[in-house]
Amino acid sequence: MQQEIRTAGPLLDENGNLCQKGYAKSLVLSYDRSAIKAGGLRIKEWDYYYIGNADFGVALTIDDNAYMGLDSVSFLNFKEGWEVTKSPMQILTKGKKHLPASSAVGDVESKGKGYALSFRHTAEGRHLSFFMEDFKDHKKISGEIDLLCPADDTMVIATPFAKDGYFYYNQKINCMLASGEVFLGDERYVFNKEDAMGLLDWGRGVWTYKNTWYWGSASGYVGDHRFGFNIGYGFGDTSAASENMLFYDGKAHKLSQVTFNIPVKDGKEDYMSPWTFTSDDGRFEMDFVPVMDRASNTDFVVLGSDQHQVFGKFTGEAVLDDGTVIEIRDFMGFAEKVMNKW
Numbered sequence: 549m550q551q552e553i554r555t556a557g558p559l560l561d562e563n564g565n566l567c568q569k570g571y572a573k574s575l576v577l578s579y580d581r582s583a584i585k586a587g588g589l590r591i592k593e594w595d596y597y598y599i600g601n602a603d604f605g606v607a608l609t610i611d612d613n614a615y616m617g618l619d620s621v622s623f624l625n626f627k628e629g630w631e632v633t634k635s636p637m638q639i640l641t642k643g644k645k646h647l648p649a650s651s652a653v654g655d656v657e658s659k660g661k662g663y664a665l666s667f668r669h670t671a672e673g674r675h676l677s678f679f680m681e682d683f684k685d686h687k688k689i690s691g692e693i694d695l696l697c698p699a700d701d702t703m704v705i706a707t708p709f710a711k712d713g714y715f716y717y718n719q720k721i722n723c724m725l726a727s728g729e730v731f732l733g734d735e736r737y738v739f740n741k742e743d744a745m746g747l748l749d750w751g752r753g754v755w756t757y758k759n760t761w762y763w764g765s766a767s768g769y770v771g772d773h774r775f776g777f778n779i780g781y782g783f784g785d786t787s788a789a790s791e792n793m794l795f796y797d798g799k800a801h802k803l804s805q806v807t808f809n810i811p812v813k814d815g816k817e818d819y820m821s822p823w824t825f826t827s828d829d830g831r832f833e834m835d836f837v838p839v840m841d842r843a844s845n846t847d848f849v850v851l852g853s854d855q856h857q858v859f860g861k862f863t864g865e866a867v868l869d870d871g872t873v874i875e876i877r878d879f880m881g882f883a884e885k886v887m888n889k890w
Contacts, residue, residue, distance in 0.1 A: 550802055551788040553577065553706060560584065564713040564754075566706050569788035573701040573800050579649045579717055579752050586713035586754045589614045593647040595656050595667055596749040597676060598765075599693055599726045602880050603627045604737050605859070606691060606730055608678055609635075610645060610658045610665055617641035619658045619665055621680050623689060623732060624840060624859060626880075631842050632684045636660050651719055651750040673697035673724060674748075684732060693728030693739060695746040697721065701800035703793040707784035709756050716753040716784050722776035722795050723767045724748070743769075745776070759783075759888050762808045764825070766862055766881025770874055773797050777866060779806045779825065779832065779883075792832065794866050794874070801869045804829040808883060819843070819856045823883065825864070834864035836883060857884040 551570030559577040561567050564585030568577060584591060594611040607622035620635035638660070648654025656667040662681035667674060674697060679690035703720040724746040730737045745767035761782035768775060776795040783791065792803035805828045811821040823836040838860035845854045861878040868874065 549788065550790065550804065552802075553704075558583065559706065559717055560715070566708050566715050569706055569708055571789040571791065571793075571802065572704040572706075575650055575652065575704055575719060577706060577717070581643065581649065581752075584713070584754055588642060590714070590754045590756075591643070592755050593643075593645075593752050594749070595647060595651075596751075597667065597674075597695075597746060598749075598882075599676075599695070599728075599739060599744060599746040600624070600880065601739065601744040606693070607633075608665055608667070608676060610647070610656050610667065612641045612643060612645040612647055614642050615640060617645055617658075619660065619663065621663070621665070621678055621683065621689060622842065623684070623730070624842065626839050626859065629840065631840060633842065633844065634663075634680055634683055636663060647752075649752075651721070651748065670694070674746075676728075687733035689730065689732045691728065691730035693726060693730075693746070695748075696725040696727075696741065698798055700798035701795065703778045703791055703800065705783075705786075705789060705791045707786055707788075707791075709754075709784045711756060714754045714756055714784075716751065716755065718753070718783065718791070719748070719750040720765065720778045720791070720793075721748040721750070722765065722778060723774045723798070745774075747776075757889060759886075761886050761888075762884070763886070764808070764881065764883035766879055767795075768879055768881075770876060770879075775874060775876070777832070777881075779803075779808075781805070792827075794832075794868060796868055796874065803827060803831050806832050808885070810885065817856075817885070819858050819885075823858075823860075825862075825883075831867035832864075834862045834866075837861050837863070837878075853889070854887045855884065856886070857882055 609620035617638040622633040624631040683689040726744040763780035794801040825834040
């Protein structure tokens with residue numbers, strides 16, 4: 549079942565549970581942090597941007613997990629085979645970052661010793677700016693990036709967890725045209741709208757303590773057409789709808805279930821060997837050749853995170869709602885598996 553939410557209204561009822569479950573193509577339901585009834589330290593809110601082309605990419609995060617906050621900058625050089633991530637943390641932020649209740653309005657800024665990030669709305673989309681001292685080999689990184697945001701369909705999902713008052717409200721905006729530049733020391737990296745695109749992962753919710761999720765995304769051109777996809781599972785109870793969706797020239801095409809087939813070697817997942825992706829409706833069948841694993845593993849006994857965000861190239865077929873087959877080859881994107889105790 550793929551239940552589409554079409555009626556506007558509040559996200560949460562008087563008990564802090566979802567009024568409607570399922571997917572939408574825009575933020576039909578209104579998020580209100582004050583309507584949450586669960587414990588305040590379980591609230592998790594973030595804005596995550598990824599901007600990339602075939603050669604390099606940047607990921608920027610402003611995150612408020614209530615008991616801690618996190619600001620993150622990643623730079624990935626696929627051509628040279630290296631990446632750097634720096635993620636300063638803050639204790640007991642508890643909503644002090646004032647992340648907005650909608651992705652459509654409200655600017656987001658965060659700063660600390662030796663760094664700052666800013667995500668601002670513009671007339672045509674978003675302007676992202678950032679800097680961080682001592683990023684790589686004692687070199688500073690800085691950037692100014694503009695994202696052109698057409699009036700496209702997006703992936704929105706309202707997902708409950710098994711526990712009352714726990715939910716995940718999420719929007720993914722794919723295929724935003726990106727232009728701008730990043731400086732790392734004396735090196736200059738340029739994003740052009742002809743070959744670079746941006747993604748926004750906008751998340752608000754109340755999460756259970758222990759989770760494992762799978763997420764994949766890609767945006768680019770197929771011929772002269774903008775094409776992208778969002779795939780994933782593990783984000784709560786997705787029986788009402790999955791978050792799997794294709795985007796073609798700004799229009800969404802809903803998929804059913806997609807499975808990540810991560811290879812196993814010597815009893816462990818081998819993230820840098822080729823993966824496959826299969827679907828129960830036959831509309832998303834892909835091979836995936838990894839080029840980089842942005843991996844991190846932290847374990848503070850009570851809190852911990854084991855993350856593998858693997859960037860690589862997708863080759864295969866995706867089928868639109870009308871049966872049109874989109875063939876892609878060496879299409880740059882990422883797929884990840886994340887296990888959290890948070």
